[in-house]
Amino acid sequence: MTLADALQEPTTQEKILDAAERLFADNGFAGTSVRAITAEAGVNLASAHYHFGSKEALIRMVLSRRVEPITQERLHLLEACLKEASAGLPSLEAIVEAFIGPAVRLSLDPQRAIFMRLMGRVHSEAGDFMPQLLHELFSVTAKRFHQALQVALPGFTEEELFWKLNFMVGAMAFTLAAPQAIEKVTRGHCDPADAETVLKHMKAFVTAGLRAEVAR
Amino acid sequence: MTLADALQEPTTQEKILDAAERLFADNGFAGTSVRAITAEAGVNLASAHYHFGSKEALIRMVLSRRVEPITQERLHLLEACLKEASAGLPSLEAIVEAFIGPAVRLSLDPQRAIFMRLMGRVHSEAGDFMPQLLHELFSVTAKRFHQALQVALPGFTEEELFWKLNFMVGAMAFTLAAPQAIEKVTRGHCDPADAETVLKHMKAFVTAGLRAEVAR
DNA sequence: GTCTATAACGGGATAGAC
DNA sequence: GTCTATCCCGTTATAGAC
Structure with missing residues (x-):
């Protein structure tokens, strides 16, 4: 340009x-x-x-325009932290940061903050009339991060890691989807527009959840 | 009847x-x-x-018909586990069970399983055209559980507990909203219709997340 | 309480002039 | 590429016979 x-x-x-x-x-x-x-x-x-x-094609454009850069950034960060730890185990914190950071940090740019809400909505609503769109947008990301968790968290089964990944996505998507609801319910105690604070709390919660032992 | x-x-x-x-x-x-x-x-x-x-009144009826019994059950279970621990600290596991159990267990009744998906959707979509409906349906529940967490997890600030509660709701709502997506992404590794297994993984993740230390 | 019929409107999509 | 005008359908809601 x-x-x-x-x-x-x-x-x-x-x-x-x-x-x-x-x-x-x-x-x-x-x-x-x-x-x-x-x-x-x-x-x-x-x-x-x-x-x-068509409207459907417009929706696909709106989403892919922003999701693809996020996907690239996530995969790039993930590869970096896997490479850095080629000897020992990769840092779980770094994996979580690679997944959550690119999405949440968009809120620092107020123009992009709009898309942060849309990201949350995509996860919860796009399945309605385009079940395959979600798959196209996120299947590679899901697969790579699932593999990374298998490396970083040995001792958990594939199923256990799928559930953990799912809960991480849910905690993130819900937070991104309805920032105004968070502000209202907490009566100003939480500011969803403060990306670094959101990240701090989300990463603490998610990394602990990922590490949690599961009864068998 | x-x-x-x-x-x-x-x-x-x-x-x-x-x-x-x-x-x-x-x-x-x-x-x-x-x-x-x-x-x-x-x-x-x-x-x-x-x-x-009107359509809006129908939506309110559809939701309140099922949410109110869940709310009653949640608050009843919560009160029970707070009373039981009147001496020491209430069990965090019991509080999580009181919140998540009534919603997830509905899936055991296949008729009610439909509503499980709707529950997830309510959290993510009802804000659209009825911002206050979500508040009416869940504000009491949110308040009571926030108070309970303050008792069970002393040492965390109000803000920290609001975020933790939010992530718990997100992990649950996302899982309830799109069971078919979970089954597809995991290629059968996870069965979202198996309520007890879902609960087992969700409770492990969430309780660990709730207990997680937050950087300050 | 239940139906048919229709009002009144907004939706996605397109033809065709410019 | 951009506009006006319009098609055709689905939408919520209601009027009025039964």
Whole structure:
């Protein structure tokens, strides 16, 4: 991208994607109409169909645009901490950081904070009308981190590690999905916009849960 | 309810509530139309509006019908384990069991298993068009369990315990919301319909997370 | 209480002029 | 690429016969 590009008005596609991201995060996928998106973006209704073809294709674009960089960052961090510990066991803290950090830290950029909410929603809602989309977006990530946990936590069965991974994702997704609810319920005791504090508490909880012995 | 009642055809209201529960669990609230509900229930479209007045009122009924018994059971179990430990500290395991058990165990009854999925969805989706409904349904439960954690886990601040409670709810809600995704991702390694096994893993993870020290 | 019929509206998608 | 206009369908909700 040239400097001139960076200073230009966003393209129609970008305006639509940004507006869709905001509205999907606020109202869900089924709860957001293409008309509302184009109105929010200040563009014509027909342009959304011209550029994306259908609402479903638009949803896929909105998600993959942001998920793919997160996936790359997660896998890169994971590989780094596995390589660093080539001799002994990799640090569980580093694995957790590699998974949770890239997603939660997006909230530092207020523009990207919108997508943080959407990330949580994806995990809980996208299964509705696109069961396979979730799989496409996250199956590689899930597989790699499951393998990493097998290395870092020897002595647990595959099943045990699947459950642990699942609970980690749940704790993260729920927190990302409804920051306003957290602020309300805790009456201001917790600030979900403070990414480093969120990470501190989440990592403490999750690493302990991952290490927990399971009755057999 | 008399024996005769139990053997009778369900009433129109019950048929609508049961169908709505199934479809809401599968497709979400915004993704489910009243027409689809009445078709599934085998009743007339207008009867839903006659009996419930509006879609929103129907949603409230579907949720409160099942959440209230769960809330009662949770609070009853919580009170029991606080009373039992009136001398020393209450058992953290018992508090976790009181929170998670009533929700997860519903899956033993296959009819109620539908609602288990809906429970997960409530936590992640109901905030959309009814921000206050979540509060009405769960604020008392959240408050009581937060208080119980303050007793059982002295040494943690209010904020720390709010985060821990939040992660516990997230791990549970995510697991309840998408059992079919769990089965798919783990390629059969995990069976989300086996409530006791789910509980075993979830309790191990959550109790360890609750006890985890947090950096300050 | 239950039905048919329909109002009133918003949804996704598209044709066709520019 | 962008607009207007429109098709066609599904939506919530209600009116009114039975």
